Amino acid sequence: MTSKNLRGFSAGIIISTGILAGVYYTADTENRSELTDTAVEQYLSEKGELAISKEEYTSLTEAESAAAAPAKEEVEAEPEKEEEKVFQMTLTITQGMSTGEVCDLLQKGNIIKDSKEFLKFLRSNNLEGAVRAESHQVNSNMNFDELAKEITSS
Structure with missing residues (x-):
């Protein structure tokens, strides 16, 4: 920061402080009622x-x-x-779908609770690019490993 910039910044602070002080001291405090x-x-x-x-x-x-x-x-x-309800769906993956879209479809079908967690799982296991474009039978009792095996080519 150059000295001219610093002087300009300082002048701005001084002017704004003066304006705020003027508003504060000239404000009408007589019309304010006390809380009773x-x-x-x-x-x-x-x-x-x-x-x-x-x-x-x-x-x-x-x-x-x-x-x-x-x-x-x-x-x-x-x-x-109560018994936990098992959701089933036929997941149809088309050519060109992203892995995130597949995870979102699984979440919308109540197969998984969090699509981001499943996407992280696929990425951490290097399975993100191995998703097959076809129909898959999945249900909510499947864990991440079983889902990954079903929808990937590995």
């Missing part, structure tokens, strides 16, 4: 809300967490009873 208890109560009543003390809040949160603890156990028990 009655103003807060009026605001809360208009919004249909209620103010509570810290003690009431902590007792309510403790009661809520105590009530939620058994509910969490019930929620955790339910997924064990």
